[in-house]
Amino acid sequence: GENVEQHPSTLSVQEGDSAVIKCTYSDSASNYFPWYKQELGKRPQLIIDIRSNVGEKKDQRIAVTLNKTAKHFSLHITETQPEDSAVYFCAARGYGQNFVFGPGTRLSVLP
């Protein structure tokens, strides 16, 4: 079955710097890759997603890139702000399959 790895497990950046979180997946049939943000005590929130027919997607300060050949995708956050501090989860899913989530990255944005 699908296996999703995520790095780093923790990440600290200065406010205004960029943050990059990378995930790798094992099943080449996976075709949908969402990213969720979970603030302390809150539900996971879908922040951006990408499908396998697209290499990059951007939404304001966040972007996701996908390399199907290497089977990895990354979340990029630019101009980080303290409110970006949270745990971020990536996930992968193939057609007719369920989501498999990565272990999460705890991002701290230091003022």
Add this chain to the structure above:
Amino acid sequence: SAVISQKPSRDICQRGTSLTIQCQVDSQVTMMFWYRQQPGQSLTLIATANQGSEATYESGFVIDKFPISRPNLTFSTLTVSNMSPEDSSIYLCSVEGLGTSKDYEQYFGPGTRLTVT
């Protein structure tokens, strides 16, 4: 946007008892799922709640321990049976096919924080 609610939001239960968690959506959805999130951990799928038929369980989860109902397209329940301290966790429902959302997009309820003593 649609609202996904869960009841109770939290509970403290004695070992050996059972707790039923409800998930309600204010519009019809295609798919409903139940996840477990242990403290400081990622999300693990327990089962897919199928409307009008038995739930589909993931490896490591069984119907006797986690019976699930889904009587219609807006409501589902998860029961945690014969609880032990190892069942202490956050239980989240998620939905897919919500309104105008695209295929595959899943949205989560607020979660139920369960503590078993």
